[in-house]
Amino acid sequence: VQLQASGGGLVQPGDSTRLSCAASGSALGPYMLGWVRQAPGKEREGVSVINSCNGNTWIADSVKGRFTISRDNAKNTVYVQMNSLKPEDSAVYYCAFSRGCYTGTYWLQNPADRTDYWGQGTLVTVSS
Numbered sequence: 001v002q003l004q005a006s007g008g009g010l011v012q013p014g015d016s017t018r019l020s021c022a023a024s025g026s027a028l029g030p031y032m033l034g035w036v037r038q039a040p041g042k043e044r045e046g047v048s049v050i051n052s053c054n055g056n057t058w059i060a061d062s063v064k065g066r067f068t069i070s071r072d073n074a075k076n077t078v079y080v081q082m083n084s085l086k087p088e089d090s091a092v093y094y095c096a097f098s099r100g101c102y103t104g105t106y107w108l109q110n111p112a113d114r115t116d117y118w119g120q121g122t123l124v125t126v127s128s
Helices: 104-109
Strands: 002-006 009-011 017-024 031-038 045-051 057-059 067-072 077-082 091-099 122-126
Touching: 002 091, 017 031, 017 091, 017 122, 031 067, 031 077, 031 104, 045 067, 045 077, 045 091, 045 104, 057 067, 057 104
Parallel strands: 009 122
Antiparallel strands: 002 017, 017 077, 031 045, 031 091, 045 057, 067 077, 091 122
């Protein structure tokens, strides 16, 4: 499985940006695809994830109401729309792929345990 992430960069507080992650490879099968972020000096934090089997989505409490995850099934691509960005949202954002379909609650709480493939990180810096 290959994951190609794009988006990110420098944005001002209150602004919006969108990250995308395209999964490719043979026999992707049922999967969870989402985003994990890591700020300097902090542990990786599950941000959002989508279940490929039923389209259900989960958003971390820390970004709920501001971030939205969506998908393009035909392209095996997920997007995270990040609105009302805050300086504390600054982090390297990683696309993460997990085989199988299950509740996203556990995925968000334990992204490192559940992830089978990681994309390259993309830096989001929220600063004026």
